Amino acid sequence: MSRAWVDLVYLIAAVLFILGLKGLTHPRTAVRGNLMGAVAMLLAVLVTLVDQQVLGAGVFGYFLIFLGMAIGTGIGVWLAITIRLESMPELVALFNGLGGAASFVVAGAYVWANDHSGPEAIGLEISFATAASGLIGAVTLTGSLVAFAKLAGHPLLKKMPLIPNSTVVNAIAGGVTLLLALLCAVSRSYDLWFWVLVLASLGLGYCLTISIGGADMPVVIALLNSYSGLAAAATGFVLENNVLIIAGSLVGASGLILTQIMCKAMNRSLTNVLFGTLGPTGDTKDADEVYQNVKATGPDEVAMLLDVARRVVIVPGYGMAVAQAQHAVRDLANFLMDKGIEVEYGIHPVAGRMPGHMNVLLAEADIPYELLKEMDEINTSMEQTDVCLVIGANDTVNPDARQANSAIAGMPIIDADKARTCVVIKRSLSPGFAGIPNPLFSADNALMLFADGKQAVLDILSALKEG
Amino acid sequence: MSRAWVDLVYLIAAVLFILGLKGLTHPRTAVRGNLMGAVAMLLAVLVTLVDQQVLGAGVFGYFLIFLGMAIGTGIGVWLAITIRLESMPELVALFNGLGGAASFVVAGAYVWANDHSGPEAIGLEISFATAASGLIGAVTLTGSLVAFAKLAGHPLLKKMPLIPNSTVVNAIAGGVTLLLALLCAVSRSYDLWFWVLVLASLGLGYCLTISIGGADMPVVIALLNSYSGLAAAATGFVLENNVLIIAGSLVGASGLILTQIMCKAMNRSLTNVLFGTLGPTGDTKDADEVYQNVKATGPDEVAMLLDVARRVVIVPGYGMAVAQAQHAVRDLANFLMDKGIEVEYGIHPVAGRMPGHMNVLLAEADIPYELLKEMDEINTSMEQTDVCLVIGANDTVNPDARQANSAIAGMPIIDADKARTCVVIKRSLSPGFAGIPNPLFSADNALMLFADGKQAVLDILSALKEG
Amino acid sequence: MFYALHLLAASTAANPLVLGLTIFALAIFVGIEIITKIPPTLHTPLMSGSNAISGITLVGAVLASGEYPGFAKLLGFIAIILATINVVGGFLVTHRMLEKFKSR
């Protein structure tokens, strides 16, 4: 097919990508939106297969293409089907890395093919695009792999060398790689230079991510998501292919905005996430001091409290994901609602380990999303709440955030401490992601139920049924 | 300057246009947004002046360009400064028409210049674009002029022939013009054909708008606004100029969405506005019947009511614009607020004669926009309102809209009738734009104050000051 | 050796119409997404402001008047006048309106 027709189909695909993203603005249209994206992708690939330039590939060429697609589809389907929803962040990180890798490999193929057809075969503008694609794509690959390993808690990671003085090393690595990219671009991406740049960028991706705390990985993943899009867009500049540019930019924007949203919800700057250290500041109170006054409780007592409540708010956190307690939580909530008790969920924007993490888990357990209230909304009615049931959340309900000298100062929280009674389910007094003690646990109106999240909820439910 | 550099500056201008529109999403940033748009325009024009193709124009060429700009600036400034804000709709209509005209004249210049440099000089794709530019631009011109004349109540209009069987005539005129455009495009826009098309389109624009009711003109203006953008975009296709395409599409989208919003607020379809007739249906009650129970009142009684009220809602309508009562209204509201009475304004989305009409007038009188509440918001608190003061509004407070067989059935209204007392200021019992009687005027809790809007408000205020 | 390889992209030039359509489609999306966020308060200024933007044809008019000969130059001249009125008047009147909003 001639270039004009192919480009027209690419345009249709681009529009479908956009409409697909628009579909994601509402749960009701989200499935359709995602399917639209898939159809757009199919359309773009199909029309590429009959592109003039590919038509000359011959039988062997097509065989390679289809073989590659078959292998990729097999692995992709296998990964998508076997993964548990709880491990979603890891999987997204992995896919991200592969996307970034594909981008720089394509740029590499372009450089190799054109480099050997004579000097100066690559225009300066395109040469800049290849360098960008190599740089961003390679950083995305290793960065994502590190993020994947950290989230999956891979044992290999422990053997990896940590980088001393990481800020200095990162600055140097970054500077060198950028310089290399510039050289590579100005020298018109001669084959060898390109791969040197890729190698350096792979190293840079590793350096930048290895020293970021595991719990900050969601932000890193969103950022890498953005990068993988930008890498695709850069490859689009190399191939002068608009559908790559458009789809890549959409992803680039998406990742950037998610990053921003997460940073805002944690009240930290992106620089602080990427280069800063998080942890107890000098002023942080000692855990023993904070936890002098902790009152433990058991499932029976909690059941009694719930039995007489009129309004219950459930605040889930990362621990609910770990314990996979979402189905048990739903059963408990349904039981309470059948008794006429008002039940709502308070969802903190960064509860869990990726944005919307809690929503996905609760949706998996068929909990109507009308019951899921955002932080600001639930906080307005917290004082009218009889029991606030905190399940595996910690930092997101830590009233210490209201103190100016706290490590999480200024992070907006769910006001669980303002409910009449607050029951916190977790296994121990160990801290959450931010590593600081939580004064909520020793508040006068707080009771601690030390147990695994799922087991505790099941125990409460059976106590309720018996009582 | 070379094409690449010029295009780059055009890109910057396009981005500024977009950022400018984004500025309009908030009153605080709106002035800056508009200025950004103006800067974008300046940038685009300046870089065009040093474009390679213009540089060859010579002294005479530049003289013509600057002369044209000087004349245009003079007229533009004069119009913008002398216009009263109340006449804004007319002015927008006029500017619209000029924009449309400029588009087709440029397309005409292109056709003329290229047509004479040999047959087939114009590619088929560009030929389609010129035809589109000619068609849309010319329709925009006459359509806007008719809208202008109708809104300004120009005497000439009365002498214009009305078109019998307008739907049929419009269909034929539309069909013929479209056919002509197709011919023009396929014949590669030969000079003569292009101007025949323009003539036909000028006629079409007249036909389409002349039979639309004067009060529907705002919708028509928004639609023509959209057209003028599309005409500019079409001209962009002719000249392969991206800043024209981008800016034109932005305007096209803007007009389209405003049209949609207005139609939704009136609960009518666009087809109904453009081709339908509005007016009393068979079921409409007779005015005499509806108005059996009207209670008239005077400024003194209204002042007494206001004096003892705790909460007052002011609902302005088209009559406030006619009477130019906005400053008097502000003084009244300020007086009441100084006495500790809560005052808010209920703004219906299609009150007045263009979207946001009331907001502009009230802003002109320095009324803080925090006091202006949208329809849905004000309706929630209407039952707690002691006095609802309706100033020159009619259809937008007509409870008949809740009746299924009303001519305005389904149009959302401001629930003025639900306030404890409703005072309506208008000059007579004559109907508003929709031409139907308003049962609110004879409601038990309604009092009519028959007077010019401004005078009535001033009278109430002086009664209050004396009392 | 390798068969004659041109640049992947440069080998067949991109079609200007398709490029135009691509830009058109994207700009329409940008427009729709932004405009739907504009509050009703600002709809009148939006109308007159976007109207001023549609005067971008001024760029085309300058090109026509500068480049074309004879009668086409005259047409360009006329278009310049018309478009300038639209642009200058439009932005100015919008500014006048918005000033009122700004005062608070």
Next chain:
Amino acid sequence: MFYALHLLAASTAANPLVLGLTIFALAIFVGIEIITKIPPTLHTPLMSGSNAISGITLVGAVLASGEYPGFAKLLGFIAIILATINVVGGFLVTHRMLEKFKSR
């Protein structure tokens, strides 16, 4: 007569880099405007879904593998595998997640 007149536009070809940047800028705007409207509930599916879209490099991989000779073809082949995993896995896993949301 008129001096040699080429088409206004065709006389100097548009620069592909500038065109690419134009499309890039517009697409970024579209992305930003749409993504900011996506509710937090859907942020995880958005992340995995947009991730799948970034696998659009598959198109580039197919072009490379189809057109280029020798080693570059092999690179294209590798890129096809990588990108396909990203695309297929990404859309599928997003679909799995969204199905849960749909049930109501």
